[in-house]
Amino acid sequence: MELLDAKALVGQNQLDMAVETAFSADLLSDVLAFAKAGSLLLTGLTNPQIVRTASILDIAAIVLVRGKIPQSETLRLAKQLNIPVLSTRYILFETSGRLFSHGVKGCIKKVGNDDYGTT
Amino acid sequence: MRLNHEESFTIQGGNFLDAGEVSIHIKRMLQDMGVAPEILRRVAIATYESEINIISYATWGVIHIQVSPEEVVIDVDDEGPGIEDIELAMQVGYSTATDKIREMGFGAGMGFPNIKHCSDSFEVTSKVNKGTHLKIKFKMQQTDTTES
Numbered sequence: 001m002e003l004l005d006a007k008a009l010v011g012q013n014q015l016d017m018a019v020e021t022a023f024s025a026d027l028l029s030d031v032l033a034f035a036k037a038g039s040l041l042l043t044g045l046t047n048p049q050i051v052r053t054a055s056i057l058d059i060a061a062i063v064l065v066r067g068k069i070p071q072s073e074t075l076r077l078a079k080q081l082n083i084p085v086l087s088t089r090y091i092l093f094e095t096s097g098r099l100f101s102h103g104v105k106g107c108i109k110k111v112g113n114d115d116y117g118t119t
Numbered sequence: 120m121r122l123n124h125e126e127s128f129t130i131q132g133g134n135f136l137d138a139g140e141v142s143i144h145i146k147r148m149l150q151d152m153g154v155a156p157e158i159l160r161r162v163a164i165a166t167y168e169s170e171i172n173i174i175s176y177a178t179w180g181v182i183h184i185q186v187s188p189e190e191v192v193i194d195v196d197d198e199g200p201g202i203e204d205i206e207l208a209m210q211v212g213y214s215t216a217t218d219k220i221r222e223m224g225f226g227a228g229m230g231f232p233n234i235k236h237c238s239d240s241f242e243v244t245s246k247v248n249k250g251t252h253l254k255i256k257f258k259m260q261q262t263d264t265t266e267s
């Protein structure tokens with residue numbers, strides 16, 4: 001939280017967790033293909049689909065970057081589906097870098113020959 | 120654990136607001152039935168991709184799920200434009216998505232490849248201007264096709 005100077009928009013009391021991996025994307029298709037369960041999802045998207053996608057994938061928490069303010073429907077759904085949503089004013093690159101330098105790893109390093117990161 | 124169940128869910132095309140509701144419901148249902156998390160996750164992803172496809176492209180469609188101790192079988196039937204070239208649609212990066220779909224964060228041409236990747240068997244049949252049928256199967260015993 002301090003690391004990202006982030007504020008919790010949903011799930012303030014659910015943030016005491018250890019996270020090992022994260023996935024950064026503004027493309028939910030890629031999140032669905034590559035993100036691992038229990039990861040952080042870093043994104044600049046704010047629509048309700050980020051919450052449903054997170055729910056499907058068992059994402060630990062969503063971090064909205066670049067100071068994005070989510071749609072109210074997004075927050076309502078996050079409460080309903082019990083998915084913490086944080087907001088940081090850092091840009092996606094900076095957010096990812098800060099987490100990475102504190103030991104959080106990517107869900108995959110690079111995609112494999114079959115485009116699915118099966119390295 | 121009751122591992123015999125069959126149910127159908129109707130999905131309206133163009134209903135972007137609720138995109139994913141059915142898949143989340145199905146995931147919860149399988150969770151309550153005691154399906155292993157690894158399989159649960161793969162079924163959820165494939166169902167969600169299918170649901171997004173119906174909402175994005177079809178007039179309406181049905182997701183039918185059949186659970187037995189041996190496997191989970193998902194049948195997706197939609198009425199819509201169909202797919203002219205299925206081989207092309209299976210290619211990573213190929214998409215006919217509209218701006219509306221891309222605005223939501225989808226339409227990267229990953230849907231079918233991802234369903235194939237998640238499942239143990241995936242068949243697509245389609246008639247242009249009629250609709251598309253997907254048959255997606257998951258074996259109940261552990262396989263390691265995801266979580267790489």
